[in-house]
Amino acid sequence: MATTSRVARPRLSSTGDALRPDSNGSTRERLTALAFIAPALLGFAVFYFWPTLRGVYFSFTEYDVFNAPVFVGLDNYRALFADATFGNAMLVTVEYVAINIISQTVLALLIAVLLHRVTRSVFVRSIVVMPYLVANVVVALLFYWMLDAQIGITNQFLGWLGIEPVAFFGDQNLAIPTIALVNTWRHVGYTALLLFAGMVMIPHDVYEAGRVDGASEWKMFWRITLPLLRPVLALVLVITVVGSFQAFDTVAVTTAGGPGDASRVIQYYIFDLAFQRLQFGYASAVSVVLFVILAAVALVQLKLMRAGESDVA
Amino acid sequence: MATTAAAPLDTEALLDRSAGGGGRPRRGPGRILAWVALVLIMAATLFPFLWMIRTAFSNGAALSTQPASLLPVEPTLGAFRRVLGLASTEEAQAQGGSGAAIDFGRYLLNSVLVSVLITAGQVFFGALAAYAFARLRWPGRDTVFFLFLTALMVPPIFTQLPNFLLMRDLGLLNTYAAIVLPFFFMTPFAIFFLRQFFLGIPHEVEEAARLDGAGPLRRFFGVILPMASGPITTLAILQYVQAWSEYFWPLLVASEENVRVLTVGLGIFRAQTPQGTPDWSGMMAGTLLAALPVLLLFAVFSRKIVNSIGFSGVK
Numbered sequence: 001m002a003t004t005s006r007v008a009r010p011r012l013s014s015t016g017d018a019l020r021p022d023s024n025g026s027t028r029e030r031l032t033a034l035a036f037i038a039p040a041l042l043g044f045a046v047f048y049f050w051p052t053l054r055g056v057y058f059s060f061t062e063y064d065v066f067n068a069p070v071f072v073g074l075d076n077y078r079a080l081f082a083d084a085t086f087g088n089a090m091l092v093t094v095e096y097v098a099i100n101i102i103s104q105t106v107l108a109l110l111i112a113v114l115l116h117r118v119t120r121s122v123f124v125r126s127i128v129v130m131p132y133l134v135a136n137v138v139v140a141l142l143f144y145w146m147l148d149a150q151i152g153i154t155n156q157f158l159g160w161l162g163i164e165p166v167a168f169f170g171d172q173n174l175a176i177p178t179i180a181l182v183n184t185w186r187h188v189g190y191t192a193l194l195l196f197a198g199m200v201m202i203p204h205d206v207y208e209a210g211r212v213d214g215a216s217e218w219k220m221f222w223r224i225t226l227p228l229l230r231p232v233l234a235l236v237l238v239i240t241v242v243g244s245f246q247a248f249d250t251v252a253v254t255t256a257g258g259p260g261d262a263s264r265v266i267q268y269y270i271f272d273l274a275f276q277r278l279q280f281g282y283a284s285a286v287s288v289v290l291f292v293i294l295a296a297v298a299l300v301q302l303k304l305m306r307a308g309e310s311d312v313a
Numbered sequence: 314m315a316t317t318a319a320a321p322l323d324t325e326a327l328l329d330r331s332a333g334g335g336g337r338p339r340r341g342p343g344r345i346l347a348w349v350a351l352v353l354i355m356a357a358t359l360f361p362f363l364w365m366i367r368t369a370f371s372n373g374a375a376l377s378t379q380p381a382s383l384l385p386v387e388p389t390l391g392a393f394r395r396v397l398g399l400a401s402t403e404e405a406q407a408q409g410g411s412g413a414a415i416d417f418g419r420y421l422l423n424s425v426l427v428s429v430l431i432t433a434g435q436v437f438f439g440a441l442a443a444y445a446f447a448r449l450r451w452p453g454r455d456t457v458f459f460l461f462l463t464a465l466m467v468p469p470i471f472t473q474l475p476n477f478l479l480m481r482d483l484g485l486l487n488t489y490a491a492i493v494l495p496f497f498f499m500t501p502f503a504i505f506f507l508r509q510f511f512l513g514i515p516h517e518v519e520e521a522a523r524l525d526g527a528g529p530l531r532r533f534f535g536v537i538l539p540m541a542s543g544p545i546t547t548l549a550i551l552q553y554v555q556a557w558s559e560y561f562w563p564l565l566v567a568s569e570e571n572v573r574v575l576t577v578g579l580g581i582f583r584a585q586t587p588q589g590t591p592d593w594s595g596m597m598a599g600t601l602l603a604a605l606p607v608l609l610l611f612a613v614f615s616r617k618i619v620n621s622i623g624f625s626g627v628k
Contacts, residue, residue: 032529033451040442041457043498048464051475058475065478111354118347126615127355129622130362133607135558137576138600141583142361145368145593151380153364189358193622217343246468249560253580267470274474275565287471294468 058284065280076285086286088261089269092176096265097244099180104188104240105233111192113221116199125196128189136186136249143182144169144254169254175263179250191236198232199225238301242294266290362604369393369601373409373594392598396582410592411585416570417602420578425606427489427563427574428556431496435552436545439503444533446504447511448519464501470561477565491566492574496556503548510544511537547621550614554607575603 059076061069080086115125131139147154147168155165168178202225210220226233248267251257257264257272264272266286274283363383368376372387379386391408394400398416406412445451446458476495485491514537522532538545560576568577579599583591611618 029449029529030451033445033449033454036441036445036449036533037457039438040461040499040504043438043495044461044464046479047476047495047499048467048472049460051472051479052467054475054478055471110350114347114351114354118344118351122616122619124351124355125619126611127358129619130358130608130611133554133611134604135560135576137558137560137579138603139361141579141596141600142365144583145591145597146361146364148593150590151377151593153381156381185357185361190622193619197622242468246470248470249576252560252564253583270470270474271561280474284474287468287474291468291471295466298466 055284056288058281059288061281061284062279063281063284064278065274066278069281072281076282079282080285080289085261085264085269089264089266092262092264093245093247093266096176096180096247096263097241099177100183100244100247101237101241103181104184104191105237107184107188108191108195108236109233111188112195112199113225115192115196116225117217125193129193130189131186132190134186136183137253139182139186140250140253143178143185147178170259172259172262175255175259179247179254179263183244183247183250187240191240194236195229195232198229198236202228234301234304238298241301242298245290245294245297365597365601365604368594368597371594373592374407376409376593377590392592392594393602395592395595396599396602405595408594409590410595413585415578415582415585417575417578417599419570420573420575421602421606423489423572424557424575424603427492428553430489430493431556432549432553434493434497435500435503436549438498439500439548440507440538440541440545441533442499442504443507443511444537447508448514448537449529461499461501461504464499473562473565480566485566487567487569487572489567489572492563492572495562496559500552503552506548507541507544510541514540543617544621546614547617550610550618551621553610557607575599579603 058069060071060073062072062075063069111128115128146152149155149165149167149170154168158164158166166174168174206224206228207220210224215223246267247265248271251263251265251268252271255263257268267290270283270286270290273279273286367383367385369392370385370388370390372389372391375387389408391400391404392410395405395408395410396415396417398414398418400408400410402412446454473495480486480491480494485494518540519532519536522536527535558576559574560580563574563577564580567573568581573581579596582596582599585592
């Protein structure tokens with residue numbers, strides 16, 4: 001599990017330092033380092049650091065993108081509390097994340113176990129990860145077509161079973177589950193491969209011992225695989241949950257937030273506010289909130305993960 | 314999407330070690346059931362691709378006559394001609410197209426250009442930075458690395474709103490530069506991915522070159538970089554796929570025809586028929602054109618890609 005802990009707590013000093021005790025290096029080495037780091041530092045400063053500061057500043061302003069921003073203090077944040085569309089966007093996003101993450105994690109676990117216990121074929125793994133290589137937009141349109149209410153193949157199939165055509169993207173109650181499951185289709189194989197890589201690191205004699213003791217595959221999954229996989233699983237969950245909160249592409253090309261506000265997830269709402277309603281300041285305030293939520297989610301999950309690590313190692 | 318990173322991990326090496334059956338279940342009804350499940354999963358993965366191809370080669374106007382046929386309905390290349398801008402308005406409309414001008418050939422070139430530039434920048438500058446973080450000693454190194462780590466925590470949309478303004482103020486809207494620049498110099502993932510690999514190279518390797526009088530520059534280009542060709546290829550493929558799939562950012566800064574990339578083009582194509590029957594076969598021809606280049610890349614490098622996905626390449 002060494003790799004995993006490295007992800008959670010990247011080692012800030014490299015192993016190589018043991019070679020020479022002076023940690024600041026020679027002048028020549030310092031100059032080289034400066035030259036090597038300069039492009040990345042420039043990119044970081046201009047496209048990450050500066051816009052982060054600006055984003056926070058804009059969240060305290062009223063800004064229509066054309067005229068100079070006007071400082072309004074906490075007005076945007078106050079407005080958030082009264083904004084029913086924002087509340088709805090949060091709800092819809094949470095529903096999306098819940099459906100997406102639960103279905104994706106359960107399925108990915110199943111696939112990973114199959115890959116781990118049944119076959120190690122690279123071919124099978126390649127097939128499973130294929131959807132991940134295709135753009136979100138492509139997957140979204142493909143399913144928009146397959147799930148079409150009139151001549152989509154899914155509804156033809158449902159028709160044979162005697163079920164009336166379903167407007168998957170056009171129904172208030174179905175839009176979010178549909179979009180969530182479409183994204184599950186794209187990401188599940190990749191998630192399964194991450195979990196699979198975690199399973200491969202479990203020493204195989206543990207399973208050998210389990211079999212000698214007459215444990216069933218079912219039992220071994222619950223008693224061996226899952227407990228030993230917990231740190232990896234937690235890490236994968238942090239990444240998938242944080243990613244899931246930022247769903248945009250699929251919504252943008254299929255429902256555009258509709259019907260009504262039924263699929264107006266938070267990221268689409270921000271886009272909508274900034275670029276269609278030109279409320280850039282308010283959009284920034286909403287994205288500050290999204291930022292805080294994601295940081296909190298990641299922090300809580302990483303805490304849980306560290307708790308998990310201790311009882312495994 | 315949010316990215317986090319760690320070491321390039323070679324799943325294959327681990328697999329080899331655990332080969333030899335290590336406690337894997339033998340035959341029996343359970344194993345047959347497991348294979349049935351696997352086949353079903355693969356079918357569910359592949360069927361949509363099959364449907365994409367089947368529809369792309371169909372005559373759009375005839376799709377509704379045989380909506381469940383597994384083979385293309387009235388097979389034709391019309392959909393491709395249409396989305397590549399080769400068909401006349403009449404020909405397009407006769408096969409269910411909107412007739413509006415659309416040029417996926419151009420978008421394809423734009424996508425290739427933009428993705429190649431982004432990948433080249435990220436890999437090259439990422440390798441430089443990763444080397445400085447992993448194998449050079451300089452004051453403030455750990456602080457800067459920690460700062461870069463925090464960049465992973467910021468949701469892309471948060472920086473993309475101000476970055477859009479920056480591009481506008483620089484007069485770069487609707488240029489390739491606008492699409493490429495924010496990703497070009499630095500992506501935390503590339504730096505962490507390569508840093509982890511560089512950390513793992515034994516110091517003796519570089520020390521030998523050092524004793525021969527090679528400075529850091531020559532050690533990087535002459536010794537370390539050639540050793541890293543494997544991870545660099547993997548990283549390049551991952552970043553290429555990522556750049557190829559990007560939709561939000563190019564949508565903000567480059568929606569005009571001449572710089573439009575495939576994802577944005579597809580979104581616009583979809584919006585051209587908001588009411589009535591969409592041009593399904595045209596849409597699927599477009600998605601096929603957008604999916605094919607990465608799938609071909611994948612076909613060539615699948616073993617490498619599949620084995621390098623671990624929490625290694627968590628992304």
